[in-house]
Amino acid sequence: MIAVVVVRGGALPAGADETVAEAGGRALLIGDGTAAAAADLRAEVRQVEIVEAGPFAPGAWSAGLAARLAREQLVLLPASPDGRDLAPRLAHTLGRPLLAGALEVSAQRAVLARQGGLVAEEHPIAGPAVVTLVPGVRGVEPLPAGYRPPEPGVVTLSPGAAGVHDAEVVEVSPPDPSTMDLAEAPFILAGGAGLGSEEAFRTLEKVAGALGASMGATRVVTDFGWVPFERQIGTTGVAVDPEVYVAFGISGAVQHTSGLGDPEHIIAVNTDPSCPMMAMAEVAIVSDAPAVLTELAARLEA
Amino acid sequence: MSPQTFDAVVVGAGPAGSAAALEIARAGRSVALIERGPFPGAKNMFGGVVYGRILDTLVPGWWEQAPVQRWVTRRATMVMTPTQALTIDYRTDSWSRPPYNGATVYRADFDPWLAGLAQDAGAELICSTTVTGLIREASGRVRGVRTDRPDGEITAQVVLACDGVNSFLAKEAGLYPHADPGHFTLGVKEVLALPREEIDTRFGLSGLEGADFEIMGCTGDIPGGGFLYTNLDTLSVGVVLRLTGLTKSGRRPEEVIAGMKSHPVIAPLVAGAELKEYSGHLIPEGGYDAMPQLSGDGILVAGDAAALTLAAGIWLEGVNFAIGSGAAAGATAADALAKGDTGPAALSAYRRRLEGNFVLADHRKLRRAPDFILSERVQHRYPAMVCGLVEDLYTVTNPQPKPGGLRAARRQMRKAGVTLWDLARDGWTAWRTFG
């Protein structure tokens, strides 16, 4: 098994360490700045190869890596944006099945998340395959004391890469809070059915704006059309991973909380002290959520 | 773009609208059936029992093809206080055979079936489309509808408003004098999942047999009633609450259902069932005296839009009245179209049709029922009195001698605050209402 990790500007993608660990410490890094990235790996590496290949080009890279990867039984990539792009192209070039979105991989089987993360399917691995591993599900063993990573071996893309039609990378822009979407927001104020009316959501929007937070909602709310669908947090909406989450009038159904990531701090405001959202909260306030929002808006305006 | 043109346009693919469209299409007229939901019945809720007699003429042999959960073979009326319950429990084998009496159905199955019949007959069903207003001539004559779609105007000789309770089309056409919240009840229900065999055991059913319980005295201080119906592998449990009383009580409807579900008689029936869905809907309960004008210039109103629901104690029937009135409206529209006159005089034949069948006859007969059923005495005092009386008669008190029936009755009347005069008066009302 070998981990294939796409590197951009020397930076590793989410899930790189876990993928390398799951692959038993064998890794191939491809992209630009791969040597620096190899030194940054926080998983114990037994063998690492680097391919300086310039900007991301999934078509050309799979053609150029085919010969090198053909002898690997399992090729494992993190299910980060670049990993998800490259994996099917590799599978296609290598003529192998793709097992996408794995939670766990071994030589014989992979457990895959399906139905937007509600269902797990166990698939047999009969022959060579390409697998993507969901970031954040595994964790990584700490490096042993006195560990020194092995010297990377340098690999070059085979000539097959020329002539494959790929999109051209124009620029990569750094994170920008103003265009940041919910999935990336570190601080979220969300509302549920307990807010009771569309007006309450306009207030929530205002309060979130004043606090520099992003606004989220439950499906009940997006179903009503009070808030657009792209603000829905949960299994059928956006998966988020904020540091601070404030829930107004949200009961905390699993379909909602399973898209919530692992916030460091949660505040919940609800009239029902024993609903799951209140049980999850570090600060649980039993109060009328729409009224609390009105009060918050008044205070933040002043 | 020029408007789309049909002979008739029916707004709302509920039971009323589909029945109307079916009749018009069968008469060979072009008809559009406009539904705001993504499919008929998508958002429609109701308690759960359809009485099919009305379908006998419209869809002969309907029971062979209608999407039915269970056939009601057991019908019970319960009168309860917080700790007691008296049940009249009737079951018959004859309801488990064609032509059947009632059936539990899911609206998401039943409504598409009925709309499908209309489509098969030639009606054009257009879903995910909301009618936003009437197109009217200067004279006030209705000539079609506007929808929320781009270039969404539809012109027609006649518009059939089958858009459900609190019909804004009937109001826009000036057919509703004013909507009085006292004339509406709120129906809320939960669908609870339970394995089929478990339902069979708990309710003593087998095969496709089903049970239908109507419950009085289960809504606390809010005037109303409750129901419990069996589907194949779910139960429909709900309450119907007078709006004014609900507002006054400050309680949430789901609390009232929870209260009913925890009653010692109901609790074992619903124990361990998993909540699948919760929904609520208004019911026009004003009865005969709160109905709008049923027709106007180029417009007919049917079903809940015309407040044609019979909600009176042991009856909670709307679908059959919706189908009956929808079919009558459709037939009237078809006749009018054939004669080339859809003016107010021609369309007033609709009311005469309804007077001539069960739709208005039942409503006229039961016109006093809603107020009577929802009165303080019927809601609270009589259940307490009757339950108390039966308890007295069934309790073995020896070594004390048994109380005489009459003495027990007087004692319970006193306890429940019921006078002989009340009994006489309400007895008379009940006789006039239901007799």
Place this chain on the structure above:
Amino acid sequence: MPTVAAAVKWVDRRPEVDPLTGAVTTDARTSGMSEADRAAVEWALRLGERWSWETLVVTAGPPIAESVLRDSLAAGVDRAVRVDCRADLPSPRVAAALAPALSAVDVVVCGDWSLDRGSGSVPAFLAADLGAAQALGVVAIEPAGPAIVDAERRLDGGRRERLRVTAPAVISVEGASARLRRASLSGVRAAQRAPLTTMAGPENGDHGGGALRRGPLRPRPKVLPPPDPSLPPRDRILALTGSLVERTPPQRWALEPSQAAERIIDQLRAWGVGAQ
């Protein structure tokens, strides 16, 4: 005439998943296009308008899947093709089934991932099959010239990437990138009667990619650093169970709205979040 196509899938938008067994119940009545696929149709229409190209919609699936084609035609797509096959083919075979219907197409727009499988790989396989460039998980498309678009794509950590994509190309878009226009009444009526093309798909026999087992998703145990081996056994056990770790106990208050607002503001300030 050059063509821009949308590839869309017929799926249940609200499948029921049993939390205990992981059994999935779907219902044809709540099935249709995902938000992402609807956005794909909208982008196909926009590009078609911008370049005066023909628009096409394709789906691979059973006859009942035709509803997504009619929904697309109602919104203004010119032509529709269904590739006949079963609904549960694995992604490479879906792409292989779609490819012949798209061989003469210059730009294909897909959704970023489908609701039921959610691997997002069909567009990439399709690009490989068609020899096209790919841009996946795109949040915005800007036509940059004839048959050229600039696409903005999300990377991890909040970074974004701008790609210049030249036809032939397969682009997959996020659901929030565009909202499908509302079909006109005449469009809906015409679409109900419009002719559709059906193409034979792959043999239906074995659908491949079968699962051994299926159940509700349970997170796998995460790897944690082992406790310091120099500690005595009792302390190691305590460290593993977390019993000695200090943590803030959950706090619960019943508060008047005004007090609650104060409390929230104070708490956020204490955590160092929120403006000011």
